[in-house]
Amino acid sequence: MDISRNSRAPKRLASLLPGLATALLLYTSASGLLAASQELDAIVAVVNDDVVVQSELDREVDLTIPQLNRQGTAVPPRAQLEKQVLDRLILKRLQQQRAKALGITVDDAALTEAMNNIAKRNGLSLEELKATLEAGGIRFEDFRNDTRSQILTSRLQSQEVVKKIQVSEREIDLFLAKEASRLIEREQVRLQHILIALPDNASTQQIQAAEDKAKRLVAKLRAGADFAEVAVRESDGRNALEGGDLGWFEMGAVPALVSDLAYSMAEGEISDPLRSPSGFHIIKMREIKAATPENVTQTHARHILIRTNEIVSDDDAKQRLGQLKQRIQGGDDFATLARAHSDDTGSALKGGDLGWASPGDTVPEFEETMNGLVVNQISEPFKSPFGWHIVQVLERRSQDTSESILRIKAREALQRRKAEEATEEWLRQLRDEAYVEIRLTREQ
The missing domain is CATH 1.10.4030.10 (Porin chaperone SurA, peptide-binding domain)
Structure with a gap:
């Protein structure tokens, strides 16, 4: 149809234009958002x-x-x-x-506990952790989801591989x-040192040449060359004529450049070249002096555990353990009662016997209560993260555990x-x- 022949067409078109313009604007905006969304x-x-x-x-x-x-x-x-x-x-x-x-999941309770632990390790509350992350441009929800994913991965790898x-x-x-x-x-370490020095404002070529030389010396030393002889000939360090011997260091006084290595290198080990403003350093762990092992006091104890739940309250658990303690003091056998009443199935089968425990083997609440008892004494009911307990100390001994700790x-x-x-x-x-x-x- 030729609209020029319709007298009403111009008016109708004029009345529709604002609406069309608005619709077109909305369509264009929506198309742009859709395109951005599709790209995103x-x-x-x-x-x-x-x-x-x-x-x-x-x-x-x-x-x-x-x-x-x-x-x-x-x-x-x-x-x-x-x-x-x-x-x-x-x-x-x-x-x-x-x-x-495999049906492996991470529930909200485990995630919240992990988030609280992360905050605690950084000396923050959970709200402070959230504020710190967001101030650094990290959305708290993204960090939370990433933490859940890490826990899930850890549990999966533990089940599929580690176990x-x-x-x-x-x-x-x-x-x-x-x-x-x-x-x-470690109490002290004795180190040897070779320095391949660099001048101030060293060029790229000078830096590369020094690094290449340091790497060649490391290969030579690891192949069996005598460190002292190489240091005398090649080192630019002040101790070169002493075979690079830096002497003994208390662990707290080890130079910052090698402080981490001082705790991890084995005797006789040669480090990779270490860069500092003065050049490239090669370190040998010549000797290690071990800290004098201390005997620890171990405790042989047994306990009865009552866990709380929707049915058993804290008061219920505490009252039941109080009654069991009275029965033991009245002549009933601790081991028999532990087998019948303890919720710690592992120790219950052994009459509540926990074996020998070293410091740090049990949770702090349990260890503190146990350490406050004399031999044969039975504690009052007390609470730990596992539930409510009574514990009896059977024996104590002083033990050199250095060999067993080393094997662990x-x-x-x-x-x-x-x-x-x-x-x-x-x-x-x-x-x-x-x-x-x-x-x-x-x-x-």
């Missing part, structure tokens, strides 16, 4: 039957950057950082899928024969070492068996 939530990876979207990747990158800054690590270009973070997100998603298949790791007594013997000096409590530390070190290797292999297998498609194409 673009799929950047397909992981089995799930996806990772751009907004999720952005949140994870935003969490990672402050961590790198706190560590003093240079933040890489955005595109490179996104690729690294996406790899981590894919592994996280695969583990979440595996945890779901399956076995360490034999023979492995502990071999470890201690070679690396016992890493585990002992060796077992833990071997378990950690094996766990790291096994977890890497498990993650690699998890990734290899999954369908993963990378769609990260956004230009930076």
Whole structure:
């Protein structure tokens, strides 16, 4: 139809224009928001039957950057950082899928406890932690979700990997024969030192040449060269003519550059080159003087535990234990009553016997009460995180536990070492068996 021939058309069109203009504006705005939303939530990876979207990747990158800054690590270009973070997100998603298949979850109570512990370790309340995070540009909800994910991953890896790791007594013997000096409590260390000096305002070429020389010397020393001889010939340090010998240091007086190494290096170990404003340093752990082991007082005790719940209140538990204590004092057998009434099933089968406990083996509330008793005395009912107890001290002894503690530390070190290797292999297998498609194409 030719609207020029319709006399009513111009008026009608004029009346519709404001509405059309508004509609067009709204449509344009909505289209822009939709486009932004689509860009924001673009799929950047397909992981089995799930996806990772751009907004999720952005949140994870935003969490990672402050961590790198706190560590003093240079933040890489955005595109490179996104690729690294996406790899981590894919592994996280695969583990979440595996945890779901196994029925592993993290409830709100466990998450709240973890958040409170994080705040406490940093000397903050939970509200102060929230304010600190948000002041640093980190949304509290993102941090909370990340913490839940970390707990879930830890539980999954513990079930799938860590609990399956076995360490034999023979492995502990071999470890201690070679690396016992890493585990002992250190009182003093004797260090040797080689310095490859750098001038003020050293050029890039000078820095690279000094680093290359330091690396060559480290390789030579680790191949068996005598440290003192190399120091006399090559070191620019003040102690070069003494074979680089820096003498003995109390642990609190070790130079800051090597303070961490002083606690972890084994006797005879050679460090990698360490950079400082004065140049590159090579350190040898020449000797370690162990702290004099102290005997500890161990306590042999037994107890009866009553846990509280929706049915058993604190008053109920306390009253029941008071009655049991009266019966024991009246001649009833402690062990028999423990078998019949204690909620600690592990010790109940042994008449409530806890065996020998060293300081720190039990929770503070229990240890404090136990330490306040004389032999054969029975405590009043008291509360710990596990419930309500009465405890009786059976024996005490003074014990040199240095050897057993060393073996415990060796077992833990071997378990950690094996766990790291096994977890890497498990993650690699998890990734290899999954369908993963990378769609990260956004230009930076």
